[in-house]
Amino acid sequence: MRHEELLEANCAISRTSAMLGERWVFAILRAAYFRARTFEDYLEATGIARNVLADRLRNLVDFGILERRPYEESAKRKRSEYRLTEAGLDLYPVIVSMMEWGNKHAGFLDGPPVVLRHTTCGEITHPHMVCDHCGEEVLPREVEPLPGPGAEPASKRS
């Protein structure tokens, strides 16, 4: 099986991981959240080879996660920039939960290099996942996957 075939799988995790699970993609998203704009910004923030960066940006634009658009640096100078789309911003929980995990499990012996302050309440925050119904934290073994409206019938659809 080739990796891109995951894009057609009838499973959200598979499709999402086919889009995001290529080398460097998270590094690019991290740069995007840290306000990178131009090609050279991403190049510097990530250290990826130019050709690979060009390819990844193309893909992320195709997936609707980034948007490429011209931007007026000054009156005359026109450049292009890559910004997160609405869908890209929706990836925030993924990035934050990776950061939380890394702070705990990626071997930072002196403590996390970066922490987050929640500007609306002013405190250092450790975000976690809660159920939108009961507000309780969602734990791995307290969740049951069920077929949804887009589930395939027992026999494969055409």
Added chain:
Amino acid sequence: MRHEELLEANCAISRTSAMLGERWVFAILRAAYFRARTFEDYLEATGIARNVLADRLRNLVDFGILERRPYEESAKRKRSEYRLTEAGLDLYPVIVSMMEWGNKHAGFLDGPPVVLRHTTCGEITHPHMVCDHCGEEVLPREVEPLPGPGAEPASKRS
């Protein structure tokens, strides 16, 4: 720059993405959450080539995300299995938020193929990220990254 160099970066997102951001890793984790145990389970659940699967499992075990251990299938038959460690289970928010994102943005026109039921409250749940302090949802632009205890001083440490 090579991809593994991200493992040494002083940034949780970089290190985490170096561990998880290789092709197929999320597919393997998905299989793990769906209770895959043996090598052949993972092979069937993911469709990866055998040699690549062997390599990825080795890495995930090295990172402490999976654990390889012998397991008694029956009185006589001994096999080995790969189970999520504590650290692996802590990745649940990452997987769930990828699933939530995919259900919304990965082009499921008939609706999500899988939904989650929160067994403690019994309802279909759409988990989201909240601040552990104020309980409000954490949004991308309402968060400020600050240097933490493990931050590098302005001059690179030795």
Added chain:
DNA sequence: CGGACTCAGTTGCAAAGCGAAACTGAAGCT
């Protein structure tokens, strides 16, 4: 006991992907 089967990989090979550096072309600056 001998042969077939299953599990869990390893090996070999062609094709694809990556990384570094050089090159291109448009646009601006001096």
Added chain:
DNA sequence: AGCTTCAGTTTCGCTTTGCAACTGAGTCCG
């Protein structure tokens, strides 16, 4: 006119995939 910056593309050698075949330990079947 010549130099620089931006945003890539091209080239080339090296590494990683994907696939199939092979290995070797343990099991089951007659």
